[in-house]
Amino acid sequence: MAHGALPTRQVDLMPEATALHVVADPTSASTVRLRSGDRVRIRPVQRDDRPLMLQFMSQLDARSRQLRFFTAGANLTAAADWATSADGCDHIGLVALDQTGELAGHAACCRTYGRRAEVSVEISDRSRHQGLATILIAELAHRAETLGIDTFIAEVLPENHDMLAVFHDGFDAGQRCQDGEFDIEFPTSAWRRADHFHGVDRQEIPLR
Numbered sequence: 001m002a003h004g005a006l007p008t009r010q011v012d013l014m015p016e017a018t019a020l021h022v023v024a025d026p027t028s029a030s031t032v033r034l035r036s037g038d039r040v041r042i043r044p045v046q047r048d049d050r051p052l053m054l055q056f057m058s059q060l061d062a063r064s065r066q067l068r069f070f071t072a073g074a075n076l077t078a079a080a081d082w083a084t085s086a087d088g089c090d091h092i093g094l095v096a097l098d099q100t101g102e103l104a105g106h107a108a109c110c111r112t113y114g115r116r117a118e119v120s121v122e123i124s125d126r127s128r129h130q131g132l133a134t135i136l137i138a139e140l141a142h143r144a145e146t147l148g149i150d151t152f153i154a155e156v157l158p159e160n161h162d163m164l165a166v167f168h169d170g171f172d173a174g175q176r177c178q179d180g181e182f183d184i185e186f187p188t189s190a191w192r193r194a195d196h197f198h199g200v201d202r203q204e205i206p207l208r
Contacts, residue, residue, distance in 0.1 A: 029043035044086070134194050
């Protein structure tokens with residue numbers, strides 16, 4: 001879906017419903033009902049998720065890889081290693097697990113400098129257009145805000161209409177075109193806007 005936290009220029013080194021609440025505890029998990037009625041479990045990424053992450057990324061079609069990594073030939077092993085190396089502070093990662101235990105989505109942000117972080121998200125082909133990208137970014141933004149990150153940035157290809165719509169409609173993001181890409185920026189506090197306009201049936205559950 002979105003180009004972001006993984007340095008995609010160096011891949012060899014590696015849309016909506018009413019939220020009841022966003023989970024504040026950075027170690028907690030939640031269950032979420034998507035537009036389709038399916039439920040997914042959102043929790044922080046773990047190192048043990050690497051096999052699932054690699055499988056998930058390998059199942060993205062060529063166009064999705066192109067839009068996410070700016071190349072269809074990305075090094076997915078390195079990408080999965082990076083995605084599961086989150087430390088919960090400078091690199092925050094979330095996964096969404098469907099009812100079969102497979103990954104439906106992944107979102108991450110990585111501090112660039114100061115109080116800014118680059119954000120990225122990937123959604124499985126079968127889970128798109130169910131509001132999951134908005135949900136994951138909103139959850140990630142809230143957790144990032146509690147850790148002192150006040151701005152999310154991302155680079156998005158102009159043809160990635162779905163991701164641009166998520167950023168604009170869900171988070172009222174600003175953008176400027178540079179070198180054939182859109183530079184996206186929005187405050188992490190925008191999770192409140194996404195929460196208000198894009199509802200989600202959410203229930204906090206213990207992390208196991």
